[in-house]
Amino acid sequence: MNETEHANTHRDNRPRESRQMPVPPGLAGMRVDAGVAKLLGLSRTAVAELAVAGDISIDGRTVGKSDRLEEDAWLSVLLPPVETSLVPKEELIEGMEVLYHDSDLVAVHKPVGVAAHPSVGWEGPTVVGGLAAAGFRISTSGPPERQGIVQRLDVGTSGVMVVACSERGYSVLKRAFKNRDVSKTYHALVQGHPDPSTGTIDAPIGRHPSAGWRFAVRQDGKHAVTHYETLEAFAQASLVKVTLETGRTHQIRVHFSALNHPCCGDPMYGSDPALSKRLGLTRQWLHAVSLGFHHPADGRWMEIECPYPDDLSHALDVLRKG
Structure with a gap:
């Protein structure tokens, strides 16, 4: 069954959309408010309000915000009104x-x-x-x-x-x-060890056929090219440097997931929940480390770097300690 999106109306006649999809394995067992928020990019408060209003159902049964998600159960969410x-x-x-x-x-x-x-x-x-x-x-x-x-x-x-x-x-x-006259460099912690350790992923990306809220490598998708280089290899994961030729939605996450090396902490694209828990990750290990561009005023090349936040550094420390 494919995802459906249709306009609905709120009591004040503002349009609303419905999202329907199977619950991905990585979100199984999570509370409805937390899992749906992570799945659809909504705030947890907004999802809780939807649940209270009866706008979220699992396998046709209306659920509350503290109910638990079940793997592969059919989830239906009536989104908030369009402002x-x-x-x-x-x-x-x-x-x-x-x-x-x-x-x-x-x-x-x-x-x-x-x-x-x-x-x-x-x-x-x-x-x-x-x-x-x-x-x-x-x-x-x-x-x-x-x-x-x-x-x-x-x-x-x-x-x-x-x-x-x-x-x-x-x-x-x-x-x-x-x-694309800019230089965008990311670091990602991906599961396993990409082979070859340095390479290019050239694969088109489009909306997933059964879940339009996420993306996938598709023959009819948009051109997408990702270059990567392994910086550090651990027993269960690899730290890679990534540069993009294109800027598709979720490009890095989709490309590495397609290689069976999803970003650690990324259940939407197939990460191992046990490894995520061990590393203390509650989100994907993906960080934009530098951005290069010509300054608008005088054209000089600028390169701005950004250090890892604490949660990503902690995950690396856990891996380095074995």
């Missing part, structure tokens, strides 16, 4: 460090659990809201909820992210990302 406008909530964000800033741009270390900008169903912190609360002026270019945004990182991925502060910064950086 007509999304305004970033201004709030200081713990752990969001400013790595560089000037009148054209600001580069930050985006922590895990923070979205780039507001979106439907996301009630958590955002980079643009955090910068506004910290007193940074952001470019007014782009849709209202995405002003200044020239790139994005997934909520569950940490690392360096740049936001435009001026109109010049927005137009130049937006064009650079579109034309």
Whole structure:
């Protein structure tokens, strides 16, 4: 049975979408609020409210927020209403460090659990809201909820992210990302040992045929190329350096999962829950370590680096100690 998406309506006539899919193995046993939040990128509070309203069912049975997910059970979720406008909530964000800033741009270390900008169903912190609360002026270019945004990182991925502060910064950086005139380097901890230890994954990516909320290597997908190099090998996992030629959604996670080497801590794409628990991971081990681009004002090449956060460093320490 394939995932279905259809417009529904809330009592105030705002459109709503329904998502239906099997529960992936990595989320089996999790509470409904925690598992669905991880699965669909919603806040746990938003999912809890959906459960209270009777908008979540498993195998046709309405469930509460504290019920448990069962592997391969059929999950149905009626998403929150689509908002007509999304305004970033201004709030200081713990752990969001400013790595560089000037009148054209600001580069930050985006922590895990923070979205780039507001979106439907996301009630958590955002980079643009955090910068506004910290007193940074952001470019007014782009849709209202995405002003200044020239790139994005997934909520569950940490690392360096740049936001435009001026109109010049927005137009130049937006064009650079579109034309792939930037250098994006990630580190990922993947299960097992990729063979060869250094190589290129050239495989098209599209929406998964039975779960449109995630992606997969598909013959009819969009062109996607990932280069990798093993930096350190452990008994159960490998730390790899990754550079991207393309920027497809979940590209690194999908490509390594297709090789049977999913990112550690990534149940959506097949990670081992026992290893994740041993490493203390509650999210995928994936970090944007550096970002290179030509400065919008004078064209000089800039390379901004971002250290590992504590949870990712801890996982490596566990592996190094054997």
